[in-house]
Amino acid sequence: MPSFEDKICPRDQLRARVAALPKPVVVTNGVFDILHRGHVTYLAQARALGASLVVAANTDASVKRLGKGDDRPLNTLDDRMAVLAALEAVDLVVPFDEDTALEVVLEARPEIYAKGGDYDMAAIPEGQAVLAYGGKAVAIDFEHDRSTTKLLAKVREFTARSAES
Ligand SMILES: Nc1ncnc2c1ncn2[C@@H]1O[C@H](COP(=O)(O)OP(=O)(O)OP(=O)(O)O)[C@@H](O)[C@H]1O
Ligand SMILES: O=P(O)(O)O[C@@H]1O[C@H]([C@H](O)CO)[C@@H](O)[C@H](O)[C@@H]1O
Numbered sequence: 001m002p003s004f005e006d007k008i009c010p011r012d013q014l015r016a017r018v019a020a021l022p023k024p025v026v027v028t029n030g031v032f033d034i035l036h037r038g039h040v041t042y043l044a045q046a047r048a049l050g051a052s053l054v055v056a057a058n059t060d061a062s063v064k065r066l067g068k069g070d071d072r073p074l075n076t077l078d079d080r081m082a083v084l085a086a087l088e089a090v091d092l093v094v095p096f097d098e099d100t101a102l103e104v105v106l107e108a109r110p111e112i113y114a115k116g117g118d119y120d121m122a123a124i125p126e127g128q129a130v131l132a133y134g135g136k137a138v139a140i141d142f143e144h145d146r147s148t149t150k151l152l153a154k155v156r157e158f159t160a161r162s163a164e165s
Contacts (some may be wrong), residue, residue: 007085009094014107017092022051024111028058029101031063032080033073037117038146040087045140047089048113053082056104100125110135117141
């Protein structure tokens, strides 16, 4: 197993593994289905807010409940976590099966919670929780107009055109 996979943390070890990370710790979460430039830029910016970055990845069942599409996620949790763990910006990857990453945030108690600029920090449970204990909640502006959904639409358009010709 490549050494970067050591960054994948079983949920029951989260508290202990976070305690061993350099502070301040930043936590973020998401699906990260087909990794793209928007994701990696955002993760590098999140890491730069502190000294360590923990990424909580939605389990496959929790992605299904988000309603992104019947075929989502395209990449399984294990694959998505391995790709995230291979990134230099990422120190720890943990799965979560709840509808939000609130419990992860409460267990990890990071100094900083970060999320893409498509979210209002004061309106999401993770942001509210961090602000309530005196931490920081940071929305990172989108720098690149990319998304897994847009990439998939391109592939589908190409496949449909190829089938017609
Ligand atoms: N282009 C982008 N620039 C900056 N941050 C992004 C970008 N796309 C996604 N993010 C952030 O990355 C995290 C994971 O995003 P997500 O997996 O929803 O990406 P996505 O590609 O937009 O997915 P989908 O199209 O499936 O909704 C979220 O915090 C989101 O705000
Ligand atoms: O990748 P996404 O769709 O941006 O990730 C979601 O973020 C939600 C957000 O943290 C508001 O609570 C979260 O609830 C959801 O489970 C996904 O992680």
